[in-house]
Amino acid sequence: MGRDILIGFVGKPSSGKSTMLNALTDATAKTGSFPFTTIEPNRAVGYVQIDCACSRYGLEDKCKPLYGGCTNGRRSVPIQLLDVAGLIPGAHAGKGLGNKFLDDLRHADALVHVVDVSGTTDSEGKACRGYDPSVDIAWLHGEIIAWVGGNLKAKWPNTRRRHIATKANPVKTLQNQFSGYGSTPAITAKVLDKLHLSTPLEDWDEETIDKIVDTFVRTKFPTVIALNKIDHPDADANISKIARKENPNLLVLTSAISEVLLRRLAKQGFIKYEEGSEFVDTKDDLPDSDLKPMDEKLKNHITNLQDMVLYRHGSTGVVNVLLKAIELLGLIPVFSVKNINNFSNGNVSEGVFRDCILVKKGTTAGEVSHMVLGGEAMSIVGVNGNIAEDEPIVSGKTDILNFRLKKADS
Numbered sequence: 001m002g003r004d005i006l007i008g009f010v011g012k013p014s015s016g017k018s019t020m021l022n023a024l025t026d027a028t029a030k031t032g033s034f035p036f037t038t039i040e041p042n043r044a045v046g047y048v049q050i051d052c053a054c055s056r057y058g059l060e061d062k063c064k065p066l067y068g069g070c071t072n073g074r075r076s077v078p079i080q081l082l083d084v085a086g087l088i089p090g091a092h093a094g095k096g097l098g099n100k101f102l103d104d105l106r107h108a109d110a111l112v113h114v115v116d117v118s119g120t121t122d123s124e125g126k127a128c129r130g131y132d133p134s135v136d137i138a139w140l141h142g143e144i145i146a147w148v149g150g151n152l153k154a155k156w157p158n159t160r161r162r163h164i165a166t167k168a169n170p171v172k173t174l175q176n177q178f179s180g181y182g183s184t185p186a187i188t189a190k191v192l193d194k195l196h197l198s199t200p201l202e203d204w205d206e207e208t209i210d211k212i213v214d215t216f217v218r219t220k221f222p223t224v225i226a227l228n229k230i231d232h233p234d235a236d237a238n239i240s241k242i243a244r245k246e247n248p249n250l251l252v253l254t255s256a257i258s259e260v261l262l263r264r265l266a267k268q269g270f271i272k273y274e275e276g277s278e279f280v281d282t283k284d285d286l287p288d289s290d291l292k293p294m295d296e297k298l299k300n301h302i303t304n305l306q307d308m309v310l311y312r313h314g315s316t317g318v319v320n321v322l323l324k325a326i327e328l329l330g331l332i333p334v335f336s337v338k339n340i341n342n343f344s345n346g347n348v349s350e351g352v353f354r355d356c357i358l359v360k361k362g363t364t365a366g367e368v369s370h371m372v373l374g375g376e377a378m379s380i381v382g383v384n385g386n387i388a389e390d391e392p393i394v395s396g397k398t399d400i401l402n403f404r405l406k407k408a409d410s
């Protein structure tokens, strides 16, 4: 994962995918209370917050990331976000906008399923009351399976014939089909290992293929479930129902619309708002500040938002969506520096810890050198001396690295 991480937003129409994208970025994707507002995908850069290495050395005020930013040791690392059209039950059979647009998500590292927990939109995203959103999680997963499964099955007779003719092994044959989703031979092998299949590939029936696809999707696309619209009075009952059914470790509570509003008011100078926090200050709270006063209507809106969202849940939750995705992916930051003694890229006056990439836990120093240099390093040096190529990166210990191309570089 040398490139930027890509996170895709999926869900039924009107669940709040585009609003969530806007809440996490400076994008202004079109949103609307009617299904299929989004047709073409919206791409934008979001930032995930991590602990920066600068704070270990008291260098917070010298820290100057090339991309993103760093404030008091909290570093914002850019990640790519992609919001696509809504899926409805039967999308794989052409319902709604179909499922072809999911091909844009083939290279996603993780997905976020945005669920509307207000119960005010039905399975097709049409306005209603009292809809039970707890069923959305299963059918949407089914549509993702049907997308990958459909692509695989369409080519299966040829794939199978070729497999027999070339006497290939199942990992190789399957990897050829899954590589288009950014799968690696290791991922494909892991999928087959998990299933302990006893039948040879040429005899796999539809049920076996479905099982393989299900395991592949769960392995390749870890999915955060964002329970959105928690600001709605009917949300609580739906959240409880979903919490009883689903793995709690995948759930994040969000109010995307609240985050959009807070960021906008902060930008317009009406409030002071620390993104992702519960802290909002108005002119009433800070009379000596240069904040603009708000009218009664806006004041009430903010009070309501604080009561329904910020005080009850601690934040609007949208920032936690990206943190959860990073956690599910098992990503850790690695800081590559050109000078291991002063952590700069040559000149301290240009700042320190300028480069940071996110890599999977277990990635070795050698693998990181390939991501950073595009090739093998002559030597890899950490703060405590040389590091072997096959040494996995350890957060807080061997995550600040200098890659030397030639001995002369030292």
Ligand SMILES: Nc1nc2c(ncn2[C@@H]2O[C@H](COP(=O)(O)OP(=O)(O)OP(=O)(O)O)[C@@H](O)[C@H]2O)c(=O)[nH]1
Pocket: 011, 012, 013, 014, 015, 016, 017, 018, 019, 020, 030, 031, 032, 033, 034, 035, 036, 037, 038, 039, 084, 085, 086, 087, 118, 125, 228, 229, 230, 231, 232, 254, 255, 256, 257, 258
């Ligand atoms: N109450 C509430 N409404 C929200 C929230 N997030 C989004 N909405 C509203 O839900 C409606 C749909 O939002 P969108 O972001 O357009 O939904 P989408 O999932 O992108 O929809 P499609 O593009 O049609 O698939 C809009 O009217 C939003 O204002 C939220 O957190 N709370």
Ligand SMILES: [Mg+2]
Pocket: 017, 018, 019, 030, 031, 037, 038, 083, 084, 085
């Ligand atoms: Mg949309």
